[in-house]
Amino acid sequence: xxxxxxxxxxxxxxxxxxxxxxxxxxxxxxxxxxxxxxxxxxxxxxxxxxxxxxxxxxxxxxxxxxxxxxxxxxxxxxxxxxxxxxxxxxxxxxxxxxxxxxxxxxxxxxxxxxxxxxxxxxxxxxxxxxxxxxxxxxxxxxxxxxxxxxxxxxxxxxxxxxxxxxxxxxxxxxxxxxxxxxxxxxxxxxxxxxxxxxxxxxxxxxxxxxxxxxxxxxxxxxxxxxxxxxxxxxxxxxxxxxxxxxxxxxxxxxxxxxxxxxxxxxxxxxxxxxxxxxxxxxxxxxxxxxxxxxxxxxxxxxxxxxxxxxxxxxxxxxxxxxxxxxxxxxxxxxxxxxxxxxxxxxxxxxxxxxxxxxxxxxxxxxxxxxxxxxxxxxxxxxxxxxxxxxxxxxxxxxxxxxxxxxxxxxxxxxxxxxxxxxxxxxxxxxxxxxxxxxxxxxxxxxxxxxxxxxxxxxxxxxxxxxxxxxxxxxxxxxxxxxxxxxxxxxxxxxxxxxxxxx
Amino acid sequence: xxxxxxxxxxxxxxxxxxxxxxxxxxxxxxxxxxxxxxxxxxxxxxxxxxxxxxxxxxxxxxxxxxxxxxxxxxxxxxxxxxxxxxxxxxxxxxxxxxxxxxxxxxxxxxxxxxxxxxxxxxxxxxxxxxxxxxxxxxxxxxxxxxxxxxxxxxxxxxxxxxxxxxxxxxxxxxxxxxxxxxxxxxxxxxxxxxxxxxxxxxxxxxxxxxxxxxxxxxxxxxxxxxxxxxxxxxxxxxxxxxxxxxxxxxxxxxxxxxxxxxxxxxxxxxxxxxxxxxxxxxxxxxxxxxxxxxxxxxxxxxxxxxxxxxxxxxxxx
Amino acid sequence: xxxxxxxxxxxxxxxxxxxxxxxxxxxxxxxxxxxxxxxxxxxxxxxxxxxxxxxxxxxxxxxxxxxxxxxxxxxxxxxxxxxxxxxxxxxxxxxxxxxxxxxxxxxxxxxxxxxxxxxxxxxxxxxxxxxxxxxxxxxxxxxxxxxxxxxx
Numbered sequence: 001x002x003x004x005x006x007x008x009x010x011x012x013x014x015x016x017x018x019x020x021x022x023x024x025x026x027x028x029x030x031x032x033x034x035x036x037x038x039x040x041x042x043x044x045x046x047x048x049x050x051x052x053x054x055x056x057x058x059x060x061x062x063x064x065x066x067x068x069x070x071x072x073x074x075x076x077x078x079x080x081x082x083x084x085x086x087x088x089x090x091x092x093x094x095x096x097x098x099x100x101x102x103x104x105x106x107x108x109x110x111x112x113x114x115x116x117x118x119x120x121x122x123x124x125x126x127x128x129x130x131x132x133x134x135x136x137x138x139x140x141x142x143x144x145x146x147x148x149x150x151x152x153x154x155x156x157x158x159x160x161x162x163x164x165x166x167x168x169x170x171x172x173x174x175x176x177x178x179x180x181x182x183x184x185x186x187x188x189x190x191x192x193x194x195x196x197x198x199x200x201x202x203x204x205x206x207x208x209x210x211x212x213x214x215x216x217x218x219x220x221x222x223x224x225x226x227x228x229x230x231x232x233x234x235x236x237x238x239x240x241x242x243x244x245x246x247x248x249x250x251x252x253x254x255x256x257x258x259x260x261x262x263x264x265x266x267x268x269x270x271x272x273x274x275x276x277x278x279x280x281x282x283x284x285x286x287x288x289x290x291x292x293x294x295x296x297x298x299x300x301x302x303x304x305x306x307x308x309x310x311x312x313x314x315x316x317x318x319x320x321x322x323x324x325x326x327x328x329x330x331x332x333x334x335x336x337x338x339x340x341x342x343x344x345x346x347x348x349x350x351x352x353x354x355x356x357x358x359x360x361x362x363x364x365x366x367x368x369x370x371x372x373x374x375x376x377x378x379x380x381x382x383x384x385x386x387x388x389x390x391x392x393x394x395x396x397x398x399x400x401x402x403x404x405x406x407x408x409x410x411x412x413x414x415x416x417x418x419x420x421x422x423x424x425x426x427x428x429x430x431x432x433x434x435x436x437x438x439x440x441x442x443x444x445x446x447x448x449x450x451x452x453x454x455x456x457x458x459x460x461x462x463x464x465x466x467x468x469x470x471x472x473x474x475x476x477x478x479x480x481x482x483x484x485x486x487x488x489x490x491x492x493x494x495x496x497x498x499x500x501x502x
Numbered sequence: 503x504x505x506x507x508x509x510x511x512x513x514x515x516x517x518x519x520x521x522x523x524x525x526x527x528x529x530x531x532x533x534x535x536x537x538x539x540x541x542x543x544x545x546x547x548x549x550x551x552x553x554x555x556x557x558x559x560x561x562x563x564x565x566x567x568x569x570x571x572x573x574x575x576x577x578x579x580x581x582x583x584x585x586x587x588x589x590x591x592x593x594x595x596x597x598x599x600x601x602x603x604x605x606x607x608x609x610x611x612x613x614x615x616x617x618x619x620x621x622x623x624x625x626x627x628x629x630x631x632x633x634x635x636x637x638x639x640x641x642x643x644x645x646x647x648x649x650x651x652x653x654x655x656x657x658x659x660x661x662x663x664x665x666x667x668x669x670x671x672x673x674x675x676x677x678x679x680x681x682x683x684x685x686x687x688x689x690x691x692x693x694x695x696x697x698x699x700x701x702x703x704x705x706x707x708x709x710x711x712x713x714x715x716x717x718x719x720x721x722x723x724x725x726x727x728x729x730x731x732x733x734x735x736x737x738x739x740x741x742x743x744x745x746x747x748x749x750x751x752x753x754x755x756x757x758x759x760x761x762x763x764x765x766x767x768x769x770x771x772x773x774x775x776x777x778x779x780x781x782x783x784x785x786x787x788x789x790x791x792x793x794x795x796x797x798x799x800x801x802x803x804x805x806x807x808x809x810x811x812x813x814x815x816x817x818x819x
Numbered sequence: 820x821x822x823x824x825x826x827x828x829x830x831x832x833x834x835x836x837x838x839x840x841x842x843x844x845x846x847x848x849x850x851x852x853x854x855x856x857x858x859x860x861x862x863x864x865x866x867x868x869x870x871x872x873x874x875x876x877x878x879x880x881x882x883x884x885x886x887x888x889x890x891x892x893x894x895x896x897x898x899x900x901x902x903x904x905x906x907x908x909x910x911x912x913x914x915x916x917x918x919x920x921x922x923x924x925x926x927x928x929x930x931x932x933x934x935x936x937x938x939x940x941x942x943x944x945x946x947x948x949x950x951x952x953x954x955x956x957x958x959x960x961x962x963x964x965x966x967x968x969x970x971x
Contacts, residue, residue: 034966037568041541042966045563048554135696139682162878163834166841169871173848176864179572179608182683183860184661184817186572186606188851193579193609197571211904214930218903219895221936264692265685318695319711320688327542327688331550334785341713387937387947391930392954394907395923399958402919403968405569405576411911419904427833427890442685445863450682452862454699457651457680534969565967590969660857683859817856 005350008053009357017058018362022369025065030073030081030377032206033400036066037324044332052336053351057358059332063325064116064308064362067268068370071108071301076101076225076381077393079210083201084268084304086435087276089209090156091289091296098292099226101382105374106239107294108301109367111250114243115302116363118254119261119309123316124356128345130310131317133262139454140464142265143447144474146440149270151481152277153433156290164433167424171437172444174199182446194409201269203401203414204438208431210397211418217390224389225382236371242294249279249295250302257303261310267323268304269439275303281484309359316340316352532563536592538577540570543686544624544707544787545593545749551781552621555772572608573659574598578752579609582616586756588765596620596748597808601661604809604818612805618762619769620750620792620800622782624705626667626722626743627733628655631694632715634701639719639739642701646677653679656690657703661817663747664690664703666808667722669815674741691716705746706730710786722746728783748790748804766794830890834882841875844868899933906930919970920959927951 008014028039039062047055070082075092088108095104122130137145150168157164177188178198189195217224243250253275260271279299280289287293311322312329319340321327333340344352381389401414421431455464466472533556537545549566556564569577577592578599584590594617602608628639636642646653657664660683668681682699684690687708694702695715702708706727709718718733722743726735736743751769753762772778773791782789792800812818848868852861906929914922931947962968 037541038966041566041568044550045553045557045565048557134692138693138696138698160878160881162874162881166838166871166874166878169867169874170841170844172867173844173864173871176867179575179602180660180857180860181573181685182659183857184605184665185855185857185860186608187855187860187864188848190851191607193607196579196608197576200571214903215900216895218899218930218933219897265689314692318692318715320692320695321542324541327540327546330542331547334547335550335554335781337781339713340711341715385947387931387935387943388950388954390903390934391927391951394903394930395927395955395958398907398910398923398926399919399962399970402970403962403966405571406567406969407569407576407580408911408914408971412908415904415907415911423833424837426892427830427837429837441863441867446685448863449859450684450693450698453680453682453859454654457654532967534967567967660859819856 005353006357008350009057009354009361014054014057014354014358015361015365017054018061018358019365019369021058021061022065022362022366023373025062025067026069026072026366026370026373028062029066029069030071031396031400032073032077032079032081032210033202033397033403034066035082035202035324035404036063037328038403039063039066040325040328044328047332048335052333052338053354053358055332055336056329056351056355057362059325059329060308060312060355060359061362061365063329064305064359065366065369066325067305067308068109068112068116068301068366069373070304071112071297072105072374072377075104075108075297076378077210078213079393079397080205082268083205083439084272084307085300086205086269086432086439087272087300088297090276090300090432091291091293094290094292095294095297096225100292101225102375102378103235103239103242104294104297105378106236106371107243107297109370109374110240110243111253111298111301112305112370113363113367114250115254115257115305116308116366117360118251118302119258119306120356120360120363121309122258122306123309123312124353124360127313127317130258130262131313133259134264134314134318134320134322136470137263138468139447139450140468141447141470141474142263142443143451144471144478145263145266145270145274146444146447148474148478148481149273149277149440150436150444151478152273153436154482155277155280155485156432156436157430160428163428164430167429167431167433168437171434171439172441173437174204174434175438175441176445181442182449194413197405197407197410199413199417199438200404200410201439202404203410204417205435206397206401207414207417208421208435210393211415212422212425212431214390214394214397215419215422217386224386243298246295246298249282249298252278252282253299253303254306257306258310260303261307261322262313264314264320264322265443267311268307270443271303271307271310272300273436273439275299277481281481305363312356312359316344531589532565533588534590535564535566536577536581536590537566537568538570538574538592540568540686542688544705544747545595547707547785548622548749548782548787549593551778551785552772555775555778556768559771559775560768573602575602575608575610578615581610581752582614582755584754586754586758586761588753588757588761591751591753591765594750594752596623596750596804597663597666597812600805600808601666601812601818604812605661612801614755615752616755616757616762617750617752617797617801618766618794620748620790620797621769621773622787622789623746623748624707624786625727625746625788626663627704627706627709628671628719629691629694629702629704629708629712629716630700630719631697632717634717636701636719637717639734639736642719643675643677645700646675646679650678651680653677653701654682654699655679655701655703656682656684656693656699658687658690659683659685661812663705663745665817666811666815667743667745668703670811671736671741671743673814674743705786706788707786709733710784723788727786727788729786745807746788750792762794769793829892831882831886833890833892835879838875838878838882842872845872845875902929902933906933914971920955923955923959924951927955
């Protein structure tokens, strides 16, 4: 139908832009503190002098590259390069530690490309109908979605559920510090000017994940990652086999990513967590999530890259940005004179379709680019002496945290939070529940307050909280996630009992 | 890894940048325009609209960066610590810079900000979906009178322009509606379009962005907005409401008087450009020209009004 | 395992202290919420603070019921850990006066020395120093000039 649009996306200039964008995005995403939002925002003025479609392709390529790049730091340094790669650390770092970092990076690349393609295809064929998902999600659905995300704490806190829950609650309290987003108060600052800004998610991620790794690295003389003695050939084929074997996980996670991406206010981090949680629930008995299970990386990376295409759906169809980078791109579109809305897909659609094809091309280009950069990244991180790695990463955390909003106090907060995270982590209070609380806390609070306000106004609190089909489904999934481990042990026990009886 | 990454990035960015940034080398350097909010809001969009005109007229690059936190407070509290040489400016918003310091100590005071230009405002408007049963403002008022509190209206934040407008209008029309705060206009509009609420307290910009999907019931302007000639003003309907969220620019207080004057002129110059005006109007904005000289009167008048509204609403003591 | 042994183990004392801190944080939150003017800002922190207090108390009780000696600071050299963090903090505090690069090199040097487990030699000192300078300058250039971050 629109071969013309496809061909116009295929101009040499656009392909070069897509290639550059993906490469630059991958690198930017791999540096903790440098987010896709920032990279896209810096490049917006450059795009003013370009054709709108080319500009969009460049921005979209950077965005999708950055989401993939976040996996490098997550796998090799246990620090998510972008918030969407949080769940990649759960299994990526254990894999790297046992010497499979190259495999993990390659798996992440395949999964990202697949997820990105699914997201972009959904954007191409299903954008107008799928945009309704964004509207069907009311405050209460966001509330239950965040509760679902929090239920992951139960499976993340190894051994001690109470400690995990305490960490999650503490993270949620941290998230309320500062000026309240939807109510008229300033909370928990205890008179401090510094705390008014609150705990930024990106800074907190760097602190809670990266600083403990650094502290542990300097304390002992062991190597950072296990070094393989034999120089093996690149493990691309192995990675491709592993990825393809989990085709169901791949597809499920990509669909989750696309759908969560459509929701304004959720984003890649929530998508990754939800997909991870689902993959874990559907795991085979021999799979050990959290200890270097490839399916964990596949779930997170395919879903977070699917949010790129998914996020563009409400952005382009409704004019409501799905994620912060989408918001920047929406601004750039307005300046270019492109009006978003349902008509964009019908009438003046050529720009949109050229862009979507461009995004598809960029996603495919991510395969060679990502594997290449990933290989170098792995090799250098493994080979670099610890005495250089530690200060370089430390310096990177400082400059990266500073760059988020040009504030030194943010850096100090980041370091203090890191030391705090290291100490509590040593006593069984893991960082991940705290981070989950920090990320999901605001979503839960806003959803709750809004639902309560609406329910109280219409005298229908129970109906608002439990009466809507989507929220009922999310509640059911949450219960399933929480109860499934108990159920499977029960089944296991019955099985062995039966075997014993026979 | 680091070295390689750096080399690659620098190379990639340089190539990408060479298309657009080449001109910046021969100027005094790019101007840093800080938006104390995240991207995508009205502040960001109007800044993005100014960006190319600034470059056209003054040959320098204008770099828009975001410094969100504390509903803008973090940015404004840091403003006076920045270099006042005229290379750094920051967006300011009313009523935020008046209400926030009046609530609690947020690290800056309204009068500390060296505001030098107010260049537009987004007039308050009541927005409903296209298939809403409310055809006119009167329909909404009737429903709210018949079912007090049951008319839910979304808006961006609390103690914000939207919230103050809701409180004020409820009082004028002698009705009781329920205000549901959302994080930002985008989320408030999504809630409206998804029929989570019955109406939205938004701005004319919502009407411009959403086009036929929504209907404006009334706008808080002196005269009708050129983009919506069919939408009555509140004044026409008998409610004395004119206003909205005002946006302007400020320099660090250490900036000299010449610098302030220069910037006031620059903003005025951009605001004069017919193409810029058209783009702003198409976006649903209403232009405003309050320069450095008229600023203190304007601020005094606005401060009095906002504080009175907020006090009556119980938002501040 | 007797009670006195449990209390002596680093792991359980630390766990107790952290749980106690969380309870304290919960109480502080409850105290802070009494000063809010808007009901909407109270509900969530109050609920979460109560959950936090319950879970942290539960964790203390659990510690006594099912004693475990897991956890602790483990092996490792303390001066290296402290030095890494202290130099990073010093760098932040010094940054407004020294500028980003000079202050950053304090943190870099601190990290370098604390992570250096091999024997120092003139050669390695020079090599690492140069590497460090190169990395820092490159990062500085990337952020300052390509990403236009106003570094001090």
